[in-house]
Amino acid sequence: MCLCIPARILSVDGSFATAEVGGLIVNTGIHLVDGVKTGDYVLIHSGFAIQILSPEEADETFSLLREIESYSGEEPVKTNEP
Amino acid sequence: MNRVDELVAMIRCENRSPVRFMEVCGGHTLAINQLGIRSLLPDKISLLSGPGCPVCVTGTGYIDSALRIASNPEVILTTFGDLIRVPGSEGSLETGRASGMDVRLVLSPLHALQIARQEPGRQVVFLGIGFETTAPGVAAVIRMARSEKRDNFFVLSAHKVMPPAMDALTSRGIRLDGFICPGHVSTITGSAIYKSLARDRHIPCVISGFEAADILETILLLLRQVNQGTASVEIQYTRAVRPEGNPRALQLMEEVFYRRDDWWRGLGIIPASGLGIRDEFRAQDAEYLFGRVTMQGTEPAGCACGSVLTGQMTPSECGLFGSVCTPDSPAGACMVSSEGACQSYFRFLQ
Amino acid sequence: MGTSILLAHGSGGGKTRELIRSVFRPFFTDSRLIAATDSAILDGAAGQLAFTTDAFVVDPIFFPGGDIGKLAICGTLNDLAVSGAKPLWMAVSFILEEGFELEDLTTIARSMAATANANNVALVAADTKVVPRGKGDKVFITTTGIGRLLTGLEQVSYGAGIRPGDKVIVSGTVGDHGASIFASRLEQPPATPVLSDCASVLPIMGGLCDLAEHIRFMRDPTRGGTATVLCEITEKQNWGIRLIERSIPVDGKVSGLCRLAGLDPLYLACEGRVICIASPEKGEEVIRRMKTCPAGLNACEIGTITSENPGRVVMETTIGGIRLITMLSGDPLPRIC
Numbered sequence: 001m002c003l004c005i006p007a008r009i010l011s012v013d014g015s016f017a018t019a020e021v022g023g024l025i026v027n028t029g030i031h032l033v034d035g036v037k038t039g040d041y042v043l044i045h046s047g048f049a050i051q052i053l054s055p056e057e058a059d060e061t062f063s064l065l066r067e068i069e070s071y072s073g074e075e076p077v078k079t080n081e082p
Numbered sequence: 083m084n085r086v087d088e089l090v091a092m093i094r095c096e097n098r099s100p101v102r103f104m105e106v107c108g109g110h111t112l113a114i115n116q117l118g119i120r121s122l123l124p125d126k127i128s129l130l131s132g133p134g135c136p137v138c139v140t141g142t143g144y145i146d147s148a149l150r151i152a153s154n155p156e157v158i159l160t161t162f163g164d165l166i167r168v169p170g171s172e173g174s175l176e177t178g179r180a181s182g183m184d185v186r187l188v189l190s191p192l193h194a195l196q197i198a199r200q201e202p203g204r205q206v207v208f209l210g211i212g213f214e215t216t217a218p219g220v221a222a223v224i225r226m227a228r229s230e231k232r233d234n235f236f237v238l239s240a241h242k243v244m245p246p247a248m249d250a251l252t253s254r255g256i257r258l259d260g261f262i263c264p265g266h267v268s269t270i271t272g273s274a275i276y277k278s279l280a281r282d283r284h285i286p287c288v289i290s291g292f293e294a295a296d297i298l299e300t301i302l303l304l305l306r307q308v309n310q311g312t313a314s315v316e317i318q319y320t321r322a323v324r325p326e327g328n329p330r331a332l333q334l335m336e337e338v339f340y341r342r343d344d345w346w347r348g349l350g351i352i353p354a355s356g357l358g359i360r361d362e363f364r365a366q367d368a369e370y371l372f373g374r375v376t377m378q379g380t381e382p383a384g385c386a387c388g389s390v391l392t393g394q395m396t397p398s399e400c401g402l403f404g405s406v407c408t409p410d411s412p413a414g415a416c417m418v419s420s421e422g423a424c425q426s427y428f429r430f431l432q
Numbered sequence: 433m434g435t436s437i438l439l440a441h442g443s444g445g446g447k448t449r450e451l452i453r454s455v456f457r458p459f460f461t462d463s464r465l466i467a468a469t470d471s472a473i474l475d476g477a478a479g480q481l482a483f484t485t486d487a488f489v490v491d492p493i494f495f496p497g498g499d500i501g502k503l504a505i506c507g508t509l510n511d512l513a514v515s516g517a518k519p520l521w522m523a524v525s526f527i528l529e530e531g532f533e534l535e536d537l538t539t540i541a542r543s544m545a546a547t548a549n550a551n552n553v554a555l556v557a558a559d560t561k562v563v564p565r566g567k568g569d570k571v572f573i574t575t576t577g578i579g580r581l582l583t584g585l586e587q588v589s590y591g592a593g594i595r596p597g598d599k600v601i602v603s604g605t606v607g608d609h610g611a612s613i614f615a616s617r618l619e620q621p622p623a624t625p626v627l628s629d630c631a632s633v634l635p636i637m638g639g640l641c642d643l644a645e646h647i648r649f650m651r652d653p654t655r656g657g658t659a660t661v662l663c664e665i666t667e668k669q670n671w672g673i674r675l676i677e678r679s680i681p682v683d684g685k686v687s688g689l690c691r692l693a694g695l696d697p698l699y700l701a702c703e704g705r706v707i708c709i710a711s712p713e714k715g716e717e718v719i720r721r722m723k724t725c726p727a728g729l730n731a732c733e734i735g736t737i738t739s740e741n742p743g744r745v746v747m748e749t750t751i752g753g754i755r756l757i758t759m760l761s762g763d764p765l766p767r768i769c
Contacts, residue, residue, distance in 0.1 A: 118753020
């Protein structure tokens with residue numbers, strides 16, 4: 001699906017990679033992007049990475065989101081892990 | 083002051099005369115409505131929703147074909163979720179499933195291929211719907227199926243490409259002062275596809291991201307072009323869109339699909355706007371096995387989806403809106419899809 | 433005894449007794465069950481009673497954070513609790529599919545007993561039926577519960593006293609259970625489990641009893657989620673609700689999954705949360721007390737009752753825009769782009 005938050009690549013295995021977004025680890029196809037490596041940020045759509053983002057580019061999205069969160073002055077939500 | 087407030091203030095300064103901007107991306111329809119962007123803008127700026135929702139523009143004929151295919155007991159129909167409630171002329175995929183057809187929701191064509199691997203005795207048909215963001219992934223899966231010599235995986239393609247539809251909109255006298263161009267379609271295609279639109283139709287085109295600041299900045303850039311009298315293509319979403327797009331994805335699309343005429347709800351037949359599966363991959367083409375799909379079907383009486391999709395009507399101006407046609411019992415596709423203008427309007431704006 | 437359910441286990445005869453003895457008896461130990469009479473005889477409770485029933489058909493039956501058994505007990509417990517009642521007795525009935533693994537049934541029975549015991553509820557009546565293979569889906573469970581209404585909380589289900597200025601409070605992150613089930617059903621579930629919030633809300637309720645006169649309304653947001661509960665109570669009222677989107681607590685994994693799949697956490701079920709509407713004077717105290725429980729760590733105020741927009745739920749978005757919250761229609765669908 002059209003994921004608008006950059007996902008971070010944790011490992012690459014052939015044409016697939018595991019990526020992490022907000023603590024969620026998902027499998028993604030990397031057939032559509034060249035030279036993906038661990039630590040890269042990608043945009044995921046319908047199970048495929050469609051673009052590699054540089055850390056600066058990824059950070060731009062995160063900072064837009066962070067700005068909205070900090071605007072609220074709320075405490076970060078505690079995870080529901082035991 | 084934060085970035086959103088800053089942009090809203092700048093928009094108010096920049097906006098002089100009434101303007102109509104149209105977005106053509108379901109993700110933008112949803113983002114604009116969920117964020118409540120319209121409530122922050124001056125009244126003189128109208129944000130219209132165009133034919134950017136793949137479910138909304140696909141004709142009922144496609145659903146009818148899908149149901150016909152799924153009525154074969156050996157078929158497993160795999161689909162993105164939004165399609166499941168779209169009414170065909172004799173029921174939807176949801177009613178088909180209730181009557182015993184094997185219809186399964188997937189989030190990715192990769193999952194559909196996985197099902198085909200797990201069930202070699204069945205025929206898995208994936209409903210290929212979506213624009214240039216989705217098509218390359220489907221192309222990749224078709225190639226994988228062929229290289230695995232998987233003879234039980236098929237795609238029924240209803241994929242379409244955006245620029246011909248945008249051109250058709252403007253050539254029919256629908257007054258638009260700018261396009262908010264789709265962010266992730268452009269990640270694949272790059273920005274050049276909008277150049278002829280900007281040049282020949284003199285409509286500013288700005289490619290937008292999906293966060294609030296992205297959309298607001300795009301509106302600001304469009305306003306500036308309107309005030310300067312220019313009409314060019316700009317990329318607001320620079321962090322994800324390169325002018326050249328994603329060459330690998332484009333190449334895959336080109337390898338597997340060819341352009342063909344296609345029927346769009348609200349716009350009729352648009353030349354070279356659809357994607358058909360090339361001959362070399364006919365072993366994965368559901369139309370080759372089950373017969374060609376006629377996209378255009380019967381529309382429900384009184385349904386104004388076509389006019390809504392082309393920005394000529396707001397959803398509330400449709401006679402069926404809110405009475406006969408609601409998210410619970412949708413008459414037309416625009417009310418079914420969570421990215422459809424009518425459902426968005428019903429849920430977020432009334 | 434074999435390894436799976438046979439039709440004979442539903443016959444009422446020797447095989448049924450064998451099933452009860454080997455699978456259920458170790459866990460369901462109430463004397464009234466063991467007496468095996470046609471009805472459990474209960475000592476009368478003074479005052480008004482709350483009475484509820486629910487069927488559980490969740491798929492998959494085992495999910496991160498729980499199982500159908502724990503869900504069946506908590507679901508009915510919670511319905512009683514948010515009605516202002518102390519749960520006392522429960523009845524449970526099983527519809528088992530021929531071929532269902534006994535080991536799985538044992539796990540479920542153990543889980544149900546553990547949950548009931550932890551919440552001081554007696555399982556006093558039970559029934560088992562078996563349907564042929566293909567006529568069920570492993571196991572369906574119905575639980576019915578009785579509780580005694582606590583003084584001062586008799587009206588909390590109705591929300592009759594809700595007025596502008598009241599605070600809308602939720603006891604924790606929203607949408608966890610719905611997201612967990614959705615993730616479990618995917619052909620390729622995410623590698624990190626998304627945990628359901630399946631739990632009893634009794635500990636949370638326990639801390640609120642003496643604030644009864646300040647609590648106008650309570651409900652647990654199950655099917656349809658938080659948004660549906662709020663829309664239901666607001667309909668046709670002469671007051672409205674204004675939610676603040678950035679105040680609504682959502683777990684990071686749930687949020688990520690929802691963005692991936694096009695779902696809205698506000699419309700996904702919770703199975704261990706309470707929505708509470710409280711007076712402005714005691715709103716903060718309610719939240720403080722919820723936070724003293726492990727399940728209430730993320731309790732917070734998410735909105736207020738207003739005199740504007742009567743009959744509607746509006747939400748101030750993360751950027752200060754306004755949008756409407758409406759009732760859920762059909763099943764939440766993943767979107768395509």
